[in-house]
Amino acid sequence: MAIASNENTTKEKAANFLDEIIQEAVARGETRVQTRFPPEPNGYLHIGHAKSICINFGLAKKYGGKCNLRFDDTNPTKEDVEYVDSIKRDIKWLGFDWALERYASDYFEQLYEWALELIDKGLAYVDDQTQEQIREGRGTVSVPGTESPWRNRSVEENRDLFIRMKNGEFADGEKVLRAKIDMAHPNMLFRDPIMYRIIHAEHHRTGDKWCIYPMYDYAHGQSDSIEQITHSICTLEFDVHRPLYDWFIDKLGIFPSHQYEFARLNLTYTMMSKRRLLKLVQEGVVMGWDDPRMPTICALRRKGYTPASVRAFAEMVGVAKRDNVIDLGKLEYCVREDLNRVAERRMAVLNPLKVVITNYPEDKTELFTCINNPEDESAGTRQVPFSRELYIERDDFMENPPKKFFRLAPGGEVRLRYSYLIKCEEVVKDAEGNITELRCSYDPMSGNGSSSDGRRVKGVIHWVSAPHAVEAEVRLFNPLFLTEDPNDVEEGKTWEDNLNPDSMVRITGYLEPSLRDAAAGTTYQFERVGYFCPDTDSTPEHPVFNRTVTLKDSWAKINK
Ligand code: ATP
Numbered sequence: 001m002a003i004a005s006n007e008n009t010t011k012e013k014a015a016n017f018l019d020e021i022i023q024e025a026v027a028r029g030e031t032r033v034q035t036r037f038p039p040e041p042n043g044y045l046h047i048g049h050a051k052s053i054c055i056n057f058g059l060a061k062k063y064g065g066k067c068n069l070r071f072d073d074t075n076p077t078k079e080d081v082e083y084v085d086s087i088k089r090d091i092k093w094l095g096f097d098w099a100l101e102r103y104a105s106d107y108f109e110q111l112y113e114w115a116l117e118l119i120d121k122g123l124a125y126v127d128d129q130t131q132e133q134i135r136e137g138r139g140t141v142s143v144p145g146t147e148s149p150w151r152n153r154s155v156e157e158n159r160d161l162f163i164r165m166k167n168g169e170f171a172d173g174e175k176v177l178r179a180k181i182d183m184a185h186p187n188m189l190f191r192d193p194i195m196y197r198i199i200h201a202e203h204h205r206t207g208d209k210w211c212i213y214p215m216y217d218y219a220h221g222q223s224d225s226i227e228q229i230t231h232s233i234c235t236l237e238f239d240v241h242r243p244l245y246d247w248f249i250d251k252l253g254i255f256p257s258h259q260y261e262f263a264r265l266n267l268t269y270t271m272m273s274k275r276r277l278l279k280l281v282q283e284g285v286v287m288g289w290d291d292p293r294m295p296t297i298c299a300l301r302r303k304g305y306t307p308a309s310v311r312a313f314a315e316m317v318g319v320a321k322r323d324n325v326i327d328l329g330k331l332e333y334c335v336r337e338d339l340n341r342v343a344e345r346r347m348a349v350l351n352p353l354k355v356v357i358t359n360y361p362e363d364k365t366e367l368f369t370c371i372n373n374p375e376d377e378s379a380g381t382r383q384v385p386f387s388r389e390l391y392i393e394r395d396d397f398m399e400n401p402p403k404k405f406f407r408l409a410p411g412g413e414v415r416l417r418y419s420y421l422i423k424c425e426e427v428v429k430d431a432e433g434n435i436t437e438l439r440c441s442y443d444p445m446s447g448n449g450s451s452s453d454g455r456r457v458k459g460v461i462h463w464v465s466a467p468h469a470v471e472a473e474v475r476l477f478n479p480l481f482l483t484e485d486p487n488d489v490e491e492g493k494t495w496e497d498n499l500n501p502d503s504m505v506r507i508t509g510y511l512e513p514s515l516r517d518a519a520a521g522t523t524y525q526f527e528r529v530g531y532f533c534p535d536t537d538s539t540p541e542h543p544v545f546n547r548t549v550t551l552k553d554s555w556a557k558i559n560k
């Protein structure tokens with residue numbers, strides 16, 4: 001990869017504007033690239049975070065730099081180790097490894113000392129106003145704020161009060177530490193932003209050591225600076241925070257990290273708000289954070305997505321400066337592309353119609369050799385049993401077929417994949433006229449793609465030997481929401497009214513016997529049906545398979 005580290009190297013075209021910013025820095029001779037991914041451990045990571053992970057780790061990797069994992073754990077009431085562990089697992093699963101694992105809480109002591117420094121410089125003060133009074137005093141975009149009556153406390157008094165805040169002498173909400181900037185500033189965030197609030201709560205790492213906790217704006221930039229982050233990449237809504245980020249760094253005279261913003265990922269039919277996802281989990285609308293209908297990384301993993309497909313998706317959607325909504329079909333396209341390359345093929349019938357081959361011996365079983373992956377010779381072959389009674393898909397038979405129907409019809413012939421030609425001799429129905437069984441004959445000479453007289457048939461269908469079939473629960477997933485934008489609701493309704501009642505359909509499928517040993521974490525192509533993987537609920541007594549994605553694009557848009 002050619003990076004312009006000196007004038008003689010050709011500059012590779014930048015992949016996106018962040019890439020370009022780094023290339024410019026490199027061209028100026030700033031060769032060190034240090035990024036970080038800074039999740040708050042208050043929920044599971046979702047596909048939006050995956051994009052941020054790919055950008056942060058991807059850029060560091062591309063420029064021989066490093067990416068830290070930093071947990072932004074400044075709010076003890078919402079955070080938990082459960083989330084820390086899941087976040088680490090998800091990043092590793094995506095294929096990335098962090099240089100340092102850090103926590104904003106590692107820096108509480110340093111942040112506290114810097115706060116004292118700002119007090120000493122006359123740039124911070126302790127405010128006794130209530131939350132309500134502080135909010136009112138802030139003014140509006142068009143009306144300047146009013147100064148707090150406590151704004152002009154002496155440095156000594158501020159020091160004393162802040163130390164006592166830290167020592168636990170005050171109750172939650174009794175006092176806050178604010179930066180002393182400008183109550184009439186056009187950027188509302190500059191109107192004496194709160195730096196610290198009092199929270200008497202057990203922190204998942206620091207226990208009860210602290211009862212004052214820094215706010216995002218005071219913690220984030222300083223943490224970046226401590227880690228000497230060169231490119232602090234975050235989502236667009238933080239652009240108004242950037243001047244304040246710079247202000248603290250400037251006033252403290254510490255390492256000048258810089259913040260850059262990109263557009264967050266939004267997906268059609270998908271809700272990404274952690275608070276709402278938590279609600280779905282808590283109310284039992286879904287089976288958990290890893291329910292395959294969730295947009296979380298652990299859900300994608302459970303659903304059978306590959307890490308490569310998620311990375312490819314992040315690459316495909318790119319890095320934009322303006323908010324947009326990506327079609328869910330693109331994500332499905334990426335997983336389909338990857339699985340087509342890597343997934344082994346199997347045969348399974350999800351909507352069965354019994355076929356009896358009347359001229360095939362009753363007690364006979366033979367094995368047919370099937371190719372595991374036509375895209376990858378090294379995947380080898382497997383043996384699939386064939387017998388007198390089979391299942392085929394109901395859709396592969398039509399009693400009164402239209403002209404171009406090449407599958408099975410009365411009196412017609414079809415090729416069973418990897419096996420014989422069969423001909424439909426009789427259609428058996430129940431009293432209501434429903435088709436219950438087909439009675440067919442087979443051509444014993446047609447076993448190797450040939451036939452007794454050289455005739456060829458157009459249709460090839462998949463099948464499973466009925467006595468050998470593994471009966472499994474198969475879960476078919478559809479989008480969790482009915483509307484492209486789940487937040488788009490009619491008056492009087494909420495986003496929850498947009499939930500799709502058919503987001504999970506459970507059916508019974510009949511699988512070829514090799515799938516009895518299907519390994520968790522492996523996704524297969526069920527030939528002509530779609531991609532499926534064993535679910536984490538699956539047991540030998542009760543196999544459960546998830547549909548990862550349909551075989552064909554049902555979203556059409558993507559290919560246009
Ligand atoms: P919240 O602040 O509601 O807890 P969050 O989604 O911002 O949720 P964080 O844990 O703060 O979660 O996010 C970690 C990083 O992931 C941040 O840098 C954030 O900007 C980025 N991120 C979060 N959501 C998206 C998204 N939809 N697309 C791209 N990046 C995202």
Ligand code: MG
Pocket residue numbers: 040
């Ligand atoms: Mg956040």
